Amino acid sequence: VPAGSGEFALIERHFRRLGAQRRDVSLGVGDDAALLAPPAGMQLVAALDTLVEGVHFPRSAAAASIGHRALAVNLSDLAAMGAQPAWAMLALTMPSADDAWLAEFARGFEALACAHDVALVGGDTTRGPLTVSVQVMGFVPVGAALLRSGGKPGELLCVTGTPGDAAGGLALEDARARAGDPASEYLQQRFRYPAPRCQAGVRLRGIASACIDISDGLAGDAGKLAAASGCGVRIAVEELPLSPALLATFGEDRARQLALEGGDDYELLFSIAPGRLGDAQRALSPSGIECHRIGELCESAGVHLVHGGVVTQFSAQGYDHFATG
Amino acid sequence: VPAGSGEFALIERHFRRLGAQRRDVSLGVGDDAALLAPPAGMQLVAALDTLVEGVHFPRSAAAASIGHRALAVNLSDLAAMGAQPAWAMLALTMPSADDAWLAEFARGFEALACAHDVALVGGDTTRGPLTVSVQVMGFVPVGAALLRSGGKPGELLCVTGTPGDAAGGLALEDARARAGDPASEYLQQRFRYPAPRCQAGVRLRGIASACIDISDGLAGDAGKLAAASGCGVRIAVEELPLSPALLATFGEDRARQLALEGGDDYELLFSIAPGRLGDAQRALSPSGIECHRIGELCESAGVHLVHGGVVTQFSAQGYDHFATG
Numbered sequence: 344v345p346a347g348s349g350e351f352a353l354i355e356r357h358f359r360r361l362g363a364q365r366r367d368v369s370l371g372v373g374d375d376a377a378l379l380a381p382p383a384g385m386q387l388v389a390a391l392d393t394l395v396e397g398v399h400f401p402r403s404a405a406a407a408s409i410g411h412r413a414l415a416v417n418l419s420d421l422a423a424m425g426a427q428p429a430w431a432m433l434a435l436t437m438p439s440a441d442d443a444w445l446a447e448f449a450r451g452f453e454a455l456a457c458a459h460d461v462a463l464v465g466g467d468t469t470r471g472p473l474t475v476s477v478q479v480m481g482f483v484p485v486g487a488a489l490l491r492s493g494g495k496p497g498e499l500l501c502v503t504g505t506p507g508d509a510a511g512g513l514a515l516e517d518a519r520a521r522a523g524d525p526a527s528e529y530l531q532q533r534f535r536y537p538a539p540r541c542q543a544g545v546r547l548r549g550i551a552s553a554c555i556d557i558s559d560g561l562a563g564d565a566g567k568l569a570a571a572s573g574c575g576v577r578i579a580v581e582e583l584p585l586s587p588a589l590l591a592t593f594g595e596d597r598a599r600q601l602a603l604e605g606g607d608d609y610e611l612l613f614s615i616a617p618g619r620l621g622d623a624q625r626a627l628s629p630s631g632i633e634c635h636r637i638g639e640l641c642e643s644a645g646v647h648l649v650h651g652g653v654v655t656q657f658s659a660q661g662y663d664h665f666a667t668g
Numbered sequence: 669v670p671a672g673s674g675e676f677a678l679i680e681r682h683f684r685r686l687g688a689q690r691r692d693v694s695l696g697v698g699d700d701a702a703l704l705a706p707p708a709g710m711q712l713v714a715a716l717d718t719l720v721e722g723v724h725f726p727r728s729a730a731a732a733s734i735g736h737r738a739l740a741v742n743l744s745d746l747a748a749m750g751a752q753p754a755w756a757m758l759a760l761t762m763p764s765a766d767d768a769w770l771a772e773f774a775r776g777f778e779a780l781a782c783a784h785d786v787a788l789v790g791g792d793t794t795r796g797p798l799t800v801s802v803q804v805m806g807f808v809p810v811g812a813a814l815l816r817s818g819g820k821p822g823e824l825l826c827v828t829g830t831p832g833d834a835a836g837g838l839a840l841e842d843a844r845a846r847a848g849d850p851a852s853e854y855l856q857q858r859f860r861y862p863a864p865r866c867q868a869g870v871r872l873r874g875i876a877s878a879c880i881d882i883s884d885g886l887a888g889d890a891g892k893l894a895a896a897s898g899c900g901v902r903i904a905v906e907e908l909p910l911s912p913a914l915l916a917t918f919g920e921d922r923a924r925q926l927a928l929e930g931g932d933d934y935e936l937l938f939s940i941a942p943g944r945l946g947d948a949q950r951a952l953s954p955s956g957i958e959c960h961r962i963g964e965l966c967e968s969a970g971v972h973l974v975h976g977g978v979v980t981q982f983s984a985q986g987y988d989h990f991a992t993g
Contacts (some may be wrong), residue, residue: 369711370813370815373896374749374815374816374817374896375715375744375745375746375748375749375816375879375880375881376713376714376715376745376746376748376749376751377713377714377715378711378712378713378749378808378813379711379712379713379714380711380712380810381706381712383708386694386703386704386705387703387704387705387706387712387805388701388702388703388704389701389702389704389755389757389789389790389803389805390700390701390702390757390790391757391758391759391790391791391792391801391803392759392792393759393761393792393794393801394794395761395794395795395796395797396796397796398794398795398796399794419700420700420701421700421701423700423701424699424700424701424703426701430714432714432715432716432803433716434716434717434718434759434801434803436718436720436799464714465714465715465716466716467716467717467718467801469718469719469720469723469724470720470723471720471721471722471723471797471799472720472796472797472799474761474796474797474799476716476718476759476792476801478714478716478757478759478803480712480714483703485705488695488703490695490699491699491700492699554700555700556700571698571699
């Protein structure tokens with residue numbers, strides 16, 4: 344975030360000290376680059392994701408939600424690697440600098456950053472169509488990262504939380520549903536303020552054999568995990584853990600479809616050896632996050648949906664940001 | 669860069685293995701995040717800058733130039749810290765995926781990345797208005813980084829290369845000048861393919877007391893260095909090193925103005941103790957980069973331009989990306 348005058352000074356005021364104050368930040372916002380002190384014996388884990396107005400969030404989205412989600416989608420990538428987050432950088436492109444909008448954006452970003460002990464250490468603000476890129480860095484002990492590629496046929500496929508909620512919430516936003524009933528409110532909050540599963544990712548080190556976050560839809564992301572692991576995956580559709588709110592609002596069939604194909608959940612999807620479901624549940628328990636077995640990895644390539652005893656192939660490629668918008 | 673089908677597969681093909689192959693990249697493009705091995709005893713130096721079409725480059729810009737510049741502006745930030753670059757991440761937002769455009773963009777990015785031993789380790793591609801954010805990471809020995817804040821009154825102000833060339837080149841682009849004469853060609857190349865001064869930055873460790881890169885204009889950036897150092901700066905306008913091409917194309921007065929106020933040079937501006945100009949020149953000599961003394965830091969705050977024995981105050985705030993476009 345460059346020093347400057349006028350609108351830039353306004354921006355700088357919002358972003359100079361955002362998020363956690365960390366002792367491993369030798370120099371944060373304000374020079375040509377940030378100076379950081381990675382801990383010894385750890386690998387650095389880095390992710391960079393972009394949200395574009397009208398593609399990844401509705402034009403009506405609240406600034407606080409945009410600030411939250413831009414960080415959340417990236418923290419979710421670190422969570423999927425089992426990494427502990429530490430630092431973030433923000434590239435914010437926007438058509439004009441509005442003080443109230445910036446304050447709300449910063450508030451949404453800040454709350455999530457502080458919750459995960461993340462410091463904003465630098466970035467850039469530019470004029471242009473509303474586009475938010477966040478880069479995050481975290482740590483994992485050498486060799487302990489959860490990769491997509493570690494799964495084996497015969498292992499169980501598990502998921503944290505209740506997938507489909509965010510897609511349900513987005514469908515309500517798109518339908519301009521009047522908020523009011525608690526179920527709709529819950530689903531919309533799940534879209535607007537997703538909780539990245541960083542604690543869960545760290546606790547799954549040594550337990551999960553492979554892991555991915557569900558950003559593009561459970562079935563498609565399961566296919567990516569399986570493909571990276573050189574195998575296939577069977578998903579038991581009746582076993583999908585669906586929230587009461589999703590079931591009440593959309594009914595069972597549509598709820599299952601949202602859980603399988605909807606994006607933006609930012610839950611973790613992971614494989615474990617057959618005997619370790621209890622270990623995984625006990626490991627996650629202190630973080631208050633549940634996990635459920637929803638299928639298994641198999642020899643036969645592809646995504647096989649098992650529903651009412653019938654097996655169908657899932658062929659969609661997940662939520663493809665580039666084909667959307 | 670997500671795995672995927674269709675247009676995404678096309679994008680992935682261009683970006684999966686781009687830049688240098690480095691042994692400290694444990695896992696690059698293709699998982700939820702990159703896994704990197706920072707060297708012991710070094711600080712991590714990180715920068716993130718965005719280029720927006722119509723703001724930071726003309727709509728007519730060649731894709732190879734956009735790929736080059738998006739990386740160059742970030743490498744220049746590392747250079748200004750005295751850091752050795754290592755890794756880059758790319759967030760590319762574009763209206764449609766054109767194979768030829770992507771190939772050219774990747775070629776421009778790749779050539780510069782390889783020249784500086786930088787590996788592309790991850791990123792994201794999204795649909796939207798053409799916006800390119802690049803994040804770079806590099807290293808500096810603990811305590812050896814060049815900061816903006818290390819200058820003192822009485823020290824010399826020096827600059828690498830010949831500032832103003834890129835602004836001259838941009839003015840020719842804006843005027844849709846017909847390329848043809850060697851001077852115009854040279855200036856346009858200086859805008860389109862700026863050379864970040866990474867080697868110079870590394871060699872100035874222990875010699876420069878403060879350093880900044882000239883991205884927003886020499887006079888404005890000199891003001892930022894001076895302000896960060898808690899002092900002022902005097903610039904001897906007659907001492908500005910101007911290229912023969914800039915002088916021939918624009919004449920002395922306009923050339924000096926371009927050198928003082930034009931942006932996008934990505935040269936290094938630094939302060940040194942009075943007796944160390946020879947040390948700086950000798951340190952830079954093996955890299956083929958010249959540096960010249962153009963003024964000094966002083967007690968009196970602000971930017972003081974000395975020209976024909978007359979002192980004027982420079983009041984513009986440099987090239988303000990947010991006020992442009």
